[in-house]
Every structure is written in C-alpha cells, then in structure tokens.
Amino acid sequence: MSEANGDDLIVIGRKGTRTVCFGDPKDPNCRKKKLDIIDVSNQLTAIDNVYRDEVTRKVPREKIIEYNNACWDFARALFEDQTLTMAEALEFVKTVVETSQELRRFFVIKSAQDEPSSPENSTTLVLSE
Secondary structure, eight states: OOTTTTOOOOOOOOTTEEEEEESOTTSTTOEEEEEEHHHHHHHHHHHHHHHSOTTTOSOOGGGHHHHHHHHHHHHHHHHTOTTOOHHHHHHHHHHHHHHHHHHHHHHOOOOTTTSOSSOTTOSOOOOOO
C-alpha cells in the first residue's frame, strides 16, 4: 500500500531485531552485534533438536557437554569471537530463546479459522414449556 495514492500506510517495524552486547554497554570496547532474533532462534532450534530426546524433549545427561559445546561454537562463530566464554555463550542462548518467545505473538499469523466469531456459549436459547 502507498500513502501517495491515499491508501493506508502499513509500517513494518524492527520488532525482531536486537543488539546484543557482551560486557558493559557503556564500554566502547563492548562486543556488540545487531541480530534478527527470530532467525538466530531458528538456528538454535535446529542445534537444539539434534541433542534433545524426541519423547521427553530434554537433553540427556550424556549429551549435555556436546550440547553446551555446540551452543558455544555457534555463538563464537556468530560473533566471530573465539574469546567468548562458554558462560557468555549459554547466557546468550538463554536470552535469545526467552526474547524470541516474548516476540512470538508479533509473528504468529492468526487466521479467521483460529478464533470463533463470537465466544462459545455467548448466546443462550431458553425454551419455555
């Protein structure tokens, strides 16, 4: 749509874009990177699915070290920074997952079929005898 021809203008924001900072944001040496949180979350989900049990959806104890290392490798590659600690990488993963869950409502498409036009039992018919 265009504002020029009188149509309403739809403005798409940057809801899913976040700048991640390792360290103090006021420090000029703070390691920062702007990311599409939904894209990063999708990549992390792909990694996560490799290690989670299909039934329990938990990472088995024997795979925890591998899982943590995969998350660490992902974060170091994403930030092109081999000095990231594992603790920083795992905090990053946790933050991305939580942020993407908060943003989910902005990115889930609701169809007319998902919601009834009126609440269930909103009309009551009473028959007299």
